[in-house]
Amino acid sequence: MIFGYIRVSTEQQSLQNQKHKILEYAQQHKLLIDEFIELEISSKKSQKERKIDILLEKMGEGDILICTELSRLGRNMLEILNLVEQFNQHKIKLIFTNQPELSTNQNEALSSLLLAIYGYFAQTEREIISERTKQGLSAARAMGKVLGRPKGAKNKTRILDPYKEEITRLLTIGVSQSSILKIINAKLDKPISMTALRYFIFYSIK
Structure with a gap:
């Protein structure tokens, strides 16, 4: 067909x-x-x-x-x-x-080669975004900003915990963090910031 x-x-x-x-x-x-x-x-x-x-x-x-x-x-x-x-x-x-x-x-060989090249650049872009996120968080820590969870909150459920699997999946398929933020905020009663999302990704999604 x-x-x-x-x-x-x-x-x-x-x-x-x-x-x-x-x-x-x-x-x-x-x-x-x-x-x-x-x-x-x-x-x-x-x-x-x-x-x-x-x-x-x-x-x-x-x-x-x-x-x-x-x-x-x-x-x-x-x-x-x-x-x-x-x-x-x-x-x-x-x-x-x-x-x-x-x-x-x-020409399957040619199409496979071109798709592999596109895939390489797409993966490279994702790695660059991930590295920038890590650098941003490191810079924030160096400036004395407290990025860890509040004292006593270790065992508490974080606001993004229910969405960990979805965020992981979106990252895996290459969705940008700004797009992920919009998707998640649409589901929350109180929107979170990009910094909060990046912190969650950095510490909770390896």
């Missing part, structure tokens, strides 16, 4: 424009689209909400997924690379009409 996946994040973007490009590609290569999945949803939503899980359930070995570009699949390169690997494990071919060099239906 051949699926077309179309996703836009804002009203300014066009579902029809993406669909036209996919249909144009299919016509040129004599392919018949069996089903389209069309979504108006932010890339910040979960994989399930973006119906990626449905694609993985419906599609199998030899099937083809056509998108206009990599960014339609996920919110950042680390997440996208993980999704590409999942599709590869299911032996599903990926076609990106605007980025044919990354498509896995023809």
